[in-house]
Amino acid sequence: MSDAAIPATPAAAAAWLDHPAARELARRHRLRWWEALPWIAAAVVYFAFPHYLGFGTELVISILFALSLDLALGYAGIITLGHAAFFGTGAYAVGMLAFYGIWTEPITGLLLAALAAAAIGLASGLVLLRTRGLTLLMLTICTMALLEQAANMARDYTGGFDGLPSLPIAPVFGLFAFNPLYPNTQYLFSLAVLLVCFAFLRTLVYSPFGQSLTGIRENILRMHAVGSPVRRRLVICYTISAALAGIAGGLWAQTNAYVNLSVLDLDRAATVLIILILGGYGRLYGAFVGAVIYLALEHFLAQFYPTAWQLGLGLLLVAIALFARNGILGLGEQLWRRWRGRRAAP
Amino acid sequence: MNFVADLAGIVLGGLAAGTVLFIVSVGLSVTMGLMGFVNLAHGAFAMFGGYVIVLAMNRANVGFVPALVLGFAATAVLSVILERTLYRRLYRAGELDQVLFTIGLIFIFIAATVLVVGPESQTLQLPAALRGQINLGFVQYRTYSIFLIVFGFLIGFGIWLAFERTRIGAQIRATVDNRRMVESLGINVDRLFTITFALGSGMAAIGGGLGAEFLGLGPQYPLIYLVYFLIVVSVGGLGSVLGVYYASLLLGMLDFVLKLYLPQGGTVFIYALTILLLLWRPQGLFGRRET
Numbered sequence: 024m025s026d027a028a029i030p031a032t033p034a035a036a037a038a039w040l041d042h043p044a045a046r047e048l049a050r051r052h053r054l055r056w057w058e059a060l061p062w063i064a065a066a067v068v069y070f071a072f073p074h075y076l077g078f079g080t081e082l083v084i085s086i087l088f089a090l091s092l093d094l095a096l097g098y099a100g101i102i103t104l105g106h107a108a109f110f111g112t113g114a115y116a117v118g119m120l121a122f123y124g125i126w127t128e129p130i131t132g133l134l135l136a137a138l139a140a141a142a143i144g145l146a147s148g149l150v151l152l153r154t155r156g157l158t159l160l161m162l163t164i165c166t167m168a169l170l171e172q173a174a175n176m177a178r179d180y181t182g183g184f185d186g187l188p189s190l191p192i193a194p195v196f197g198l199f200a201f202n203p204l205y206p207n208t209q210y211l212f213s214l215a216v217l218l219v220c221f222a223f224l225r226t227l228v229y230s231p232f233g234q235s236l237t238g239i240r241e242n243i244l245r246m247h248a249v250g251s252p253v254r255r256r257l258v259i260c261y262t263i264s265a266a267l268a269g270i271a272g273g274l275w276a277q278t279n280a281y282v283n284l285s286v287l288d289l290d291r292a293a294t295v296l297i298i299l300i301l302g303g304y305g306r307l308y309g310a311f312v313g314a315v316i317y318l319a320l321e322h323f324l325a326q327f328y329p330t331a332w333q334l335g336l337g338l339l340l341v342a343i344a345l346f347a348r349n350g351i352l353g354l355g356e357q358l359w360r361r362w363r364g365r366r367a368a369p
Numbered sequence: 370m371n372f373v374a375d376l377a378g379i380v381l382g383g384l385a386a387g388t389v390l391f392i393v394s395v396g397l398s399v400t401m402g403l404m405g406f407v408n409l410a411h412g413a414f415a416m417f418g419g420y421v422i423v424l425a426m427n428r429a430n431v432g433f434v435p436a437l438v439l440g441f442a443a444t445a446v447l448s449v450i451l452e453r454t455l456y457r458r459l460y461r462a463g464e465l466d467q468v469l470f471t472i473g474l475i476f477i478f479i480a481a482t483v484l485v486v487g488p489e490s491q492t493l494q495l496p497a498a499l500r501g502q503i504n505l506g507f508v509q510y511r512t513y514s515i516f517l518i519v520f521g522f523l524i525g526f527g528i529w530l531a532f533e534r535t536r537i538g539a540q541i542r543a544t545v546d547n548r549r550m551v552e553s554l555g556i557n558v559d560r561l562f563t564i565t566f567a568l569g570s571g572m573a574a575i576g577g578g579l580g581a582e583f584l585g586l587g588p589q590y591p592l593i594y595l596v597y598f599l600i601v602v603s604v605g606g607l608g609s610v611l612g613v614y615y616a617s618l619l620l621g622m623l624d625f626v627l628k629l630y631l632p633q634g635g636t637v638f639i640y641a642l643t644i645l646l647l648l649w650r651p652q653g654l655f656g657r658r659e660t
Contacts, residue, residue: 102464150648156464157407158651161603162644164596169640176634183633289596293472300469334480340473344466345458 052229061311065214069207076210080278082318083213084271087220089299089310091267096296097304098228099260100240101152104292105163106268108147108170109140111287113269115174115181116140118282121190122182128193129201133216133273140269141262143170148261152254164289171287186283190276201280209278216274220267225307227263236260240305297340303350312351377508379626385514387621388521389580393594394601395528395613396569402545402608403562406456407464409471411573412591412598413478418444418574419586420482423491433496440578441571448570452563475591482588490587493578517579524572525614532610541565545608597624600643605653612655 039045068079088110095101113136120126120135151162174181181187194200199208227233238246239253246253276282285291294317302313325332347354397411422440425431431439451474459467495513503512532538544551544558552558577586584594601620605612620639627635646654 096465102468104468154647154651156405157401157599157603157607158647160407160464160468161599162647164599165640165643165647168596169637169644172634172637172640174634176631176637178633289592297469297472300465304465330480330483333476334484337473337476337478337480340469340476341455342473344462344470344473345455348462348466 052225061308062218069210073207076206078318078322080206080209080213082314083210083217084274084278085295085298085314085318086310087213087217087274088268088271088295089302089314090221090224090307091264091271092295092299093304093307093310094224094228094236094267095261095264097299097306097309098233098240099236099257100243101257101261102156102160103163104160104289104296105165105167106264106295107287107289107292108163108167109144109265109268110272110275110291110295111167111170111174112140112143112265113137113272114276114282114286115272116269117273117276118187118190119180121192121276122187124191127191129195129212129277132192132277133270136269136273136276137266138269140272141266144262144265144269145258148258148265152257152261164292167287167289167292171284174287175284182283184284186281188281190280190282192277192280201278203280206278213274213278216270220270221307224267228307232256232259237305297336300350301339301343303352305349306352309350309352316351374508377505377510379629380622381510381514381518383622383625384618385517385621386583386625387618388517389576389583390597390601390621391521391576391614391617392524393573393576393580394598394605394617395525395610396565396572397598398602398605398613399541399545399608399610400562400566400569401602403541403548403558403565404460406460407467407471408456409468409595409599410474410478410591411570412594413475414444414448414570415573415577415580416478416482416586416588416590417447417577418571419577419581419590420486420491421574422578423493423581423586424486426494427491433499437575437578440574444574445567445571449563449567452566456566457559475595478591479588486588488588490585491581493581493586495582513582520579525610528610537561537564542608600639603653604643604646606656607653609653609655612653616654 040049065079065083068075072079088106091109092103092106095103095106113133116136116139117132120132126132126135147162147166151159151166154162175183178184192201195208195212199212201208201212228236235246235251235256238251239256243253272286275286298313298317299310300313301317302311303309320335321332324335343350349356393412393415397408400406400408400411418440421443422436425436425439426433455470459470499513499516501512502509503515505515532542540551540556540561544556544561548558577590580586584590597620601613601616604620605614605616623639623642624636627638650656
């Protein structure tokens with residue numbers, strides 16, 4: 024059978040699907056057993072550690088935020104240090120709508136947050152994504168700083184530096200209220216949102232569109248050469264990524280019931296970048312691993328030894344940049360391959 | 370008369386702040402232009418040098434000028450050690466790894482400073498000759514600010530001369546323009562870079578010390594001013610001394626005026642202007658080519 028021939032009959036097509044390359048391609052996006060593990064772990068946390076649900080909510084939101092960055096940075100290779108711009112836009116959209124009593128329903132609130140962030144992502148992406156390298160990095164930082172200072176200036180609407188406190192968020196489905204003391208609803212709601220967004224993202228990155236993003240990351244010239252609409256794809260990707268970040272920000276505002284300038288600052292943008300790279304970018308589960316490790320370390324170390332935490336974090340980042348460019352998951356994969364290779368060798 | 374004094378105060382204050390930005394950032398611009406290395410940790414060298422200068426003066430009673438020399442030398446040596454051992458492994462790595470690595474370095478510098486010196490910020494004790502006011506004919510102004518403006522101008526002029534008139538300056542300019550060509554001419558770009566990196570970090574150290582008055586000098590210094598250093602460098606154009614000088618003075622003036630008249634979020638205009646400038650000229654005002 025010739026590989027290049029297009030199958031003429033259904034039987035030939037079926038034979039083609041049996042081709043090792045076709046099977047390999049089909050296998051790539053098949054669900055694997057271990058993909059259930061994060062969700063099982065999340066369920067175990069809910070029942071076994073009810074005191075850590077507040078922390079769990081924060082963790083889930085960080086994962087979602089890191090996933091949104093992964094789409095832009097890990098899959099499409101858009102180097103940004105300003106992703107908090109979209110997180111903050113989503114948070115302020117939810118926050119201002121709720122604070123002024125315009126819209127307090129949480130699910131549609133998240134959709135509005137996604138819309139607002141997507142609008143900013145589209146507008147900035149259309150102009151920003153013409154540049155690359157340092158200029159792009161600077162422009163993403165400046166866009167974020169611009170939004171932060173604009174929010175600071177418009178204190179009559181945004182509360183300025185102090186932000187908007189005690190947001191009234193309506194119960195989910197009109198039944199499950201957000202209780203600040205027992206964050207069960209917050210946890211389950213965030214988890215459900217994460218699951219939906221993750222399913223969407225997983226489908227997206229394995230779709231032809233997602234594959235073309237990887238192509239752009241790997242070799243932008245060749246993608247231009249094969250006639251791929253590179254800029255349009257990048258802008259679409261950036262907009263979707265912004266929308267997901269907006270949902271994460273909206274969730275943050277809803278579950279914390281307040282919003283302030285910290286949602287837009289460089290700290291948040293740098294943290295999410297660190298989380299993603301720590302776990303491993305350009306792979307779906309890097310965000311999960313990175314967020315769990317980063318937040319757990321931060322939660323238990325930073326309170327007691329803030330300086331040691333910062334020192335350790337710095338050393339960890341330097342070590343990752345020098346020795347483990349694909350993050351913890353990449354390192355694990357490398358070790359696993361080596362181990363399997365050694366077992367297969369004798 | 371009052372109006373003249375106010376205007377002069379604003380202009381001179383802005384110029385002095387801008388001069389500090391220039392002294393700190395000029396090395397960053399040249400090293401980034403040379404190697405294309407995104408060195409976010411440049412401010413950490415400025416902080417390190419600033420601490421050496423200030424602590425030498427306050428705790429060891431070293432004189433003003435010897436302290437500056439000491440800060441310059443200590444920072445240059447430290448930067449060469451780091452460049453030789455760590456930075457050079459990442460020259461061929463992607464921007465992302467460089468960003469991550471230098472953010473990590475910033476954290477290490479901050480934590481080390483807090484551990485060794487403490488979390489409080491430091492103040493520079495000026496020598497008697499630089500305290501007080503000076504009469505400029507039309508206005509009385511702080512001697513130190515005038516000193517800074519003149520000093521910064523002289524440094525800028527000196528660097529510009531070194532760039533335009535010396536052999537090593539010509540090599541640097543050529544490398545910024547076309548690194549491969551320079552390498553194939555047999556010029557040792559690695560060594561050139563190490564020298565430039567050391568001198569640039571040393572300059573940053575002097576800027577950190579002299580600017581303690583304007584920018585403050587605490588452990589968070591490298592993070593607080595990170596964006597400003599990057600704005601100056603990218604607006605001025607990578608590898609362009611003149612560009613950095615103009616961009617620094619412009620940013621210093623704008624920042625000074627906006628903080629005076631619009632303390633709540635007035636810096637929004639700085640970011641807006643930067644975005645517009647970079648969209649108009651992605652390579653910066655004085656940048657040679659697309660990077």
